[in-house]
Amino acid sequence: MEKQEYTITLYTENSIGLIGRISTIFSRRKINIESLNTSPSEVEGIHRFTILITETEEVLRKLCRQIEKQIDVLKAYYNTNDEVIWQEQALYKVPTDIVTEELYVERLLRQYGASAVVIRKDYTVFETAGHREEIDNLTQELTKYNLIEFVRGARIAIIKNSAGFHAKLKKFEEHEPSEEIIENEFLEKGESVFTM
Template sequence: MQKEYTITVYTEDRIGITNRITIIFTRRRINITSLTTSETEIPGVYKFVITVLATRELLDKVVLQIERLIEIHRAFVHEEDEVVYQELALYKVSTKALSNGNIERLIRDNHARILTIAEDYFVIEKTGHQQELLDMLKKLEPYGLIEYTKSGRVAIVKWSRRFHEHLKNLGEKQMDNLPPGVTHPEANRSGISL
């Protein structure tokens, strides 16, 4: 049965790695609903957080295929209850709505905040799960909603401590093996694998 899963992929910072990962999903006809990448606390290691609708059996095969790529440290499939996650939404609303006192209460009651106010519009920021962000979208529509955009999922895995310790140790060992005078950023530019 298809359901929503979060996949985390820990990788080196290499040109083209996003394409190489996403093409694996495309070949298996899996639609990616969200994809974010960011640096981790470990220098030289990046984390992909990918959200998909698929079966667990199919995703286990995808993860094995992703791990065959040379730049990949590890990849994991997570059930909903194995991750703590949030998404971020921005809502652009007509400044005419500010004359209605209800909009400020709506923003407060939904734990959102105003980021900026311009002459014709203001921007509201809200974090939460996808349904919360969509609910806020519906509530703002009567106030003159102009634009809406949402980030992908940002997630922390509940059980990943030992793996992160392994990555830190790996990073320290690789830093010890660098030629004299070469710092980490230079190592990335010169093609030394970290």
């Protein structure tokens, strides 16, 4: 099997030390995490991890099963890039005079949908979101114009063919044991429920 990029989505409880336990599972298997994002999910009290790795599907299947054994992990999914809608965010710090004096830089920033976050005399900070290739291309171009600083955020992704975890959680809750107590008729008659 050939290695490819996969996005792992975990739904978890918000527990202290969970990131450490999950990253230990990856390091024991010698799998590099390329990107890791955690955030609240659409369900109150449930957090969502988005992890980017490059691996084979066979390894990924075993990895997700291992992760799901963690007591705080409710569900682990993995998807190829074609199965998710994803973005990465980036911040660029460039000299303000370059932006105001170089028409090409202004056009470049517009082309990549970058918007100013902070404008000062000495520098301007822009933000943009897109796929890694787009962010890399913009970074490469801005390097030619005295790029001062650059930072990329972790991948965020939504699974295309998913009704969301909230729907699955509701379905699960419907099948939970009832709080209503049902008397065992054998016990009422004084018979043993155990058979030899």
